[in-house]
Amino acid sequence: MDEPRVSLNSTNPSQAPAMTPADTLFRPDLLDKYSANGPRYTSYPTAVQFTEPFDSGHYRRAASTGTGDLSLYFHIPFCDTVCFYCGCNKVATKNRAHARPYLDRLKRELALQAELFDTTRPVSQLHWGGGTPTFLSHDEMAELMAATREHFNLLPETQAEYSIEVDPREASARTIRLLRDIGFNRLSLGVQDFDPRVQHAINRVQPREMTETVLAAARDAGFASVSVDLIYGLPHQSVESFSRTLDAIVQLAPDRLSVFGYAHMPTLFKMQRQMDEATLPSPAVRLAILQRVIETLTQAGYVYIGMDHFALPGDELALAQKAGTLQRNFQGYSTRADCDLIGFGASSIGKVGDVYAQNARDLAGYAAAIDSGNLAITRGVRLTADDRLRRDIITRLMCQYEVHFDAIESAHAIDFAASFADELERLKPLADDGLVVIDCDAIRVLPAGRLLARNVAMTFDRYLGQATLQRFSRTI
Structure with a gap:
């Protein structure tokens, strides 16, 4: 090579x-x-060091004394179908009725968290992740954003970063328009690979035209930044096949790219056993694919930010790195330094002052805590x-x-x-x-x-x- x-x-x-x-x-x-x-x-100490049970009093005291901007993260765990490679905390279901009780609990959690903080503190960053956040109906998404604005001081969009993860299979042009109307100004599109053989192997059939339609809708709606997620190391991938995906993505010219190396850990993530290990590219092929990624994207004008991330030179990530203000949080690289992060929903992690705190990972544990009027924090660590x-x-x-x-x-x-x-x-x-x-x-x-x-x-x-x-x- x-x-x-x-x-x-x-x-x-x-x-x-x-x-x-x-x-x-x-x-x-x-x-x-x-x-x-x-x-x-994405944190230090890492989540491996979080202890359970964790005294939520540490979190409450940190929340009551903090100053500066806030960052909010909402975890929406539901997916219509499951992607075999995925290691996220998710619930695969086609029953959209599950969203209603979860949304009601998120709203109660918003009220519980707001009691702990000085809510005049500005929110300069907000992110919905999953799962598939657009599993929620249009009305439910608008309702959640309205409840957030009711309890916290969200800055004008020109001064903040409000982002959401979008599965193009779950988002029409009307959905994208709604997301823009309720305040989102950045979105991340999950693509992974355009090759049909790979898509079938990972149980994520997503024709290129579907992604192009959603990306065009985002630009028409006035989103400030669009990011695309790709994964290398998936079944049936080769340098040649992934090069075709890269070439197609370069033509679409997203502002940012995340190109993750697939982590095959079937002992931890049972769904990964649905894929035939014999079809995974060898370590040598993975390296060759990575080499092609770097060649293709840098030649197309993208700046290597770090880890798996690339951005156009004028994107905020590239500018923040150049200015020395780039940070890392649980969503990866971030342009917002020193924000206290509040996590909402099952498995979400917050960072407030010197405390990391994680909610119950399972829906039942999360629901039981919120229904009893308590925070759902079960694990965490207080930094020395x-x-x-x-x-x-x-x-x-x-x-x-x-x-x-x-x-x-x-x-x-x-x-x-x-x-x-x-x-x-x-x-x-x-x-x-x-x-x-x-x-x-x-x-x-x-x-x-x-x-x-x-x-x-x-x-x-x-x-x-x-x-x-x-x-x-x-x-x-």
């Missing part, structure tokens, strides 16, 4: 200067060497000073690809070299391989290390020796 000459920001590689291996984003030798199970660091310190370092590595020692020392009143002597020593092999540079004043992730930023961050995770790494997906 030839190594591509791909830069992070060049839109015309043919005019770019020849690059040394350290300047190259895609290094198959290093990707193969360092591929391992590891966290995605060391947790906050390491979270800061990991976030900087994952989002800005560098950590300046003086900034950490100033924020946390430590001596970086003395406090992390062991970690700096463990980073030396990564430095020898050209993944990072360790100076007297900073750690910098080189282009060859950006796809392996999780591996770099794992050096600073003090819990990994205690957690079962098999619970995490592969870093590549």
Whole structure:
């Protein structure tokens, strides 16, 4: 497999200067060497460290003393059909009547949460995920957004990011128009792959024309940003077949792309057993597909943000990374720094002050708590000073690809070299391989290390020796 000459920001590689291996984003030798199970660091500590039962008093106290903007997440767990690859918390049902009692409980939870917070605090970010949020009827979606505005101070759309995950099989042009009318200004379209053979194998038949129709409707309705989700590593995929999907997506020109590597974990997610493991692409083919992803998208003008994310240079994600304000939360990369996140619905996770708190994962447990007038929190963790310190370092590595020692020392009143002597020593092999540079004043992730930023961050995770790494997906 030839190594591509791909830069992070060049839109015309043919005019770019020849690059040394350290300047190259895609290094198959290093990707193969360092591929391992590891966290995605949407939080630190990760959810593996959440304890049950958890004293919700910690959450309540953090909520009552917080300041600054709020971010709201609503989990809608229902799906009309189940995609075999999916590892999300969902309920597959064709009975739309299940939505009504769930919506009623979300509204009660809104009231319970609003009692804990200063509701004059502005909401600058809101996200509906799932499941399939558009499983709700048009009237139910409007009702939920109205209830949210009743209890919380949602900023004008020009000052905020209100996003929703959309399954094109579940959304007509009229649905997209409604979502825009009730306040959403960003949406994410699940696509995964346009190849019919792959779609049948994963139980997600979604013709290209269906996606094109929804994306066109979003643009006509005035959505500020449209993102598309793809997955590589699915049954029957090849470099050639996925290239056709990539070419089609480039023609559609979404503002952002998430290209996830499929994590086959059938012991944890039983539905994945419906797929024939023999049809999954080999590790070598997965790497070749990833190589093609990077070639195709960077040549089309997309900037590699990190992990699985790409964005056009003018998109807020790319601008936030350039400005050094990019963050990570439970939805991935975020442009909104330092928001307290309130989670609503079964399995949702909130981050308020120094507390992570997760609701009951099952519908019955969630319903029982809300019906009794209580928060549905069952698991969580209260961060220590060391947790906050390491979270800061990991976030900087994952989002800005560098950590300046003086900034950490100033924020946390430590001596970086003395406090992390062991970690700096463990980073030396990564430095020898050209993944990072360790100076007297900073750690910098080189282009060859950006796809392996999780591996770099794992050096600073003090819990990994205690957690079962098999619970995490592969870093590549």
